[in-house]
Amino acid sequence: MLEVSGLSHTYGRGAKAHTAVQDLTFTVEAGQLASIVGPSGCGKSTLLRCIAGLTPSTEGTVSLHGDRVNGVPDDLAVVFQDYSRSLFPWLSVQKNVEFPLRWRPVSRAERRSRAAEALEQVGLSGVGGKYPWQLSGGMQQRVSIARALASRPALLLMDEPFASVDAQTRFELEDLTRRVQREQGSTILVVTHDIDESVYLSDRVLVLSKSPASIVADLPVGLPAERDQITTRESAEFVTLRGEVARLLHGDSPEEAATAASDAAEWDLAERASDITPDTAETRS
Numbered sequence: 001m002l003e004v005s006g007l008s009h010t011y012g013r014g015a016k017a018h019t020a021v022q023d024l025t026f027t028v029e030a031g032q033l034a035s036i037v038g039p040s041g042c043g044k045s046t047l048l049r050c051i052a053g054l055t056p057s058t059e060g061t062v063s064l065h066g067d068r069v070n071g072v073p074d075d076l077a078v079v080f081q082d083y084s085r086s087l088f089p090w091l092s093v094q095k096n097v098e099f100p101l102r103w104r105p106v107s108r109a110e111r112r113s114r115a116a117e118a119l120e121q122v123g124l125s126g127v128g129g130k131y132p133w134q135l136s137g138g139m140q141q142r143v144s145i146a147r148a149l150a151s152r153p154a155l156l157l158m159d160e161p162f163a164s165v166d167a168q169t170r171f172e173l174e175d176l177t178r179r180v181q182r183e184q185g186s187t188i189l190v191v192t193h194d195i196d197e198s199v200y201l202s203d204r205v206l207v208l209s210k211s212p213a214s215i216v217a218d219l220p221v222g223l224p225a226e227r228d229q230i231t232t233r234e235s236a237e238f239v240t241l242r243g244e245v246a247r248l249l250h251g252d253s254p255e256e257a258a259t260a261a262s263d264a265a266e267w268d269l270a271e272r273a274s275d276i277t278p279d280t281a282e283t284r285s
C-alpha cells in the first residue's frame, strides 16, 4: 500500500541546512495499523508530511499503491493533534465532516449520508447540528476522525492524534481507532511519542532514532487483535514490548533492548507470581 524508499528531508540550505529525516525505507501493507515512535524533534511530523505530499522530499520517494506521491493524494486523509485548529468553528459538525467531499465527485445527498455514517462510526450520531466549540475536546477529535473517515481514504495518517486529550478520552480514542481499523480494514499510520500507545494501538512499531530520524527497529506486535486497556497493558507481551521500545529510544542496540526487555518481563512475572502465596492470599482475605 505504502512504500517509502530512501526518503530524506532537509530544511533550509547551506550553513542553515537541517536534515530532519535521513534515508528512511519501509513499507506498510494494506490493512495494517503501524505506529512510528521516536524522541521529540526527531522528525516524525516531517516524515508524515512527506508521506502526505504536504512537504516534498529532498531525496527518495513515497509511493501509494504504486503511484509516486507528488502532491496530496486524493485517497489519503490526515488527522492532526490540534483539533481546535483543524475544524472550522463557523461550520456545523455535519458540514465540517462533509467539507473535504466537496472536492470529490460526490452528490450532495451522498455527502450527507457519508458524513452521518462517519459520525455514527465515531459515536457522535445526533451532534451533526452542533458547532465544534459546543463539544468537548475528545468529541472534537472524534469529529476530526469522522471527517477523515468520510472520505474513505486508502491510507489514514494520524499525527499525535490523542496528545491533546485527557488520559481517559485517549484510551477511548485508541479503542475507537482499533475498532474502525478492523471494521473497515483501513491502513493506518500513527505518529506518537507515547511508547505505551505505540504498542497498544499497533500491529507493528517503527522506532526512530534521534534527529535526523532513521529507523532503529521495526517490531511486530504479537498482541491479540482484541485488546483491552487494562488486561492487555498488564500482559507479558505488552510489558516486554514496551520495555524494548523504551530501551531502543534510550539508545540500546536492538539485541541489548530485546534481551533486557524479555529478562525484565520474566522477572516482573516471577515477582507477581511470588506475591500471590498462600500467606498473602490469606492476609488479603
Ligand SMILES: Nc1ncnc2c1ncn2[C@@H]1O[C@H](COP(=O)(O)OP(=O)(O)OP(=O)(O)O)[C@@H](O)[C@H]1O
Pocket: 011, 012, 018, 020, 038, 039, 040, 041, 042, 043, 044, 045, 046, 047, 193, 211
Ligand atoms: N518548517 C521547518 N523549517 C525548519 N526546520 C524545521 C521545520 N519543521 C521542523 N523543523 C525541524 O526539523 C526537526 C524535526 O521536526 P519534526 O516536527 O518533524 O519532529 P517531531 O519528531 O515531529 O517533533 P515532536 O515530537 O516534538 O512533535 C526539528 O529539529 C525541527 O526544528
